[in-house]
Amino acid sequence: MFVLQSEIKIGAYLFTRIVDAEVMRSVHHLAATASIRLPVSAVIKGQGEVLGQSQTANAVKLGDPVEIRLGYGKESNLEFKGYVRRINLTTPLEIECEDEFYQTRTKEVSFSGDAVQVADLLQNCGLSVGEAADLELKNFVADNEMLNEVLRRIAAECGLDVFFDLEGKVYAVEANGHQTATVKYGLRKNVIRAEESELTAFLLPYAEPCMVAEITDDAYPERNGKFLIEAVRTTFGTHGARRRISLGNAV
Secondary structure: OOOOEEEEEEEOEEEEOOOEEEEEOOOOOOOEEEEEOOOOOEEEEEOEEEEEEEEEEHHHOOOOEEEEEEEEEOOOEEEOOOOOOOOOOOOOOEEEEEHHHHHHHHEEEEEOOOOOHHHHHHHOOOOOEEEEEOOOOOOEEEEEEEHHHHHHHHHHHHHOEEEEEEOOEEEEEEEOOOOOOEEEEEEEEOEEEEOOOOOEEEOOOOOOOEEEEEEEOOHHHHHHHEEEEEEEEEEEEEEEEEEEEEEEEEO
């Protein structure tokens, strides 16, 4: 029997009981986001010790680092890594989070407009680059401009997909420009629902943007194919866990 498990680290605290969580990652969004709903009064752990019933709102602070691991039993995957961006004092308490893009909102950068490769410009901003298109920027000027706006400009003016991975590395690539592992889906097996360009599946197998979804259909083999995963929305809660996988072009 599969038993859902969650492990949420926020700051120095570990939460093993949540109401629900949602993680959204996409190659078309500069920031990956997560929303976590926690009981206002919860048993939490800090520095290896159970702290007992605590007002969660007092334990969570803006800017706190966040890690979300989800899975079944002892098997789990890192689904999100980022920071607390907003705390909504509702019941249950809602914590809104953002990945490494959060850090770009408070950093100013300047450029003279000299010709520069995209990768070099990103590195000059202090970012760790996972991959960047072989593209030279000319007359790209910034005068004490916020780094998040610079990334928006690169995406818009160069037509690139700009996003961060779970390690905090930035990518600025052309469409289908970055591919990782392959995840296999069998229709009517580990796929709950198949719609045009979108699959609804269970938490396992793990999937994230830039993976290649290899889809097979025993009843209709002509539907078999491989497609780049562009976005994944993962939901987790008392109702169960699901992944909604948005597919791009065939590869």
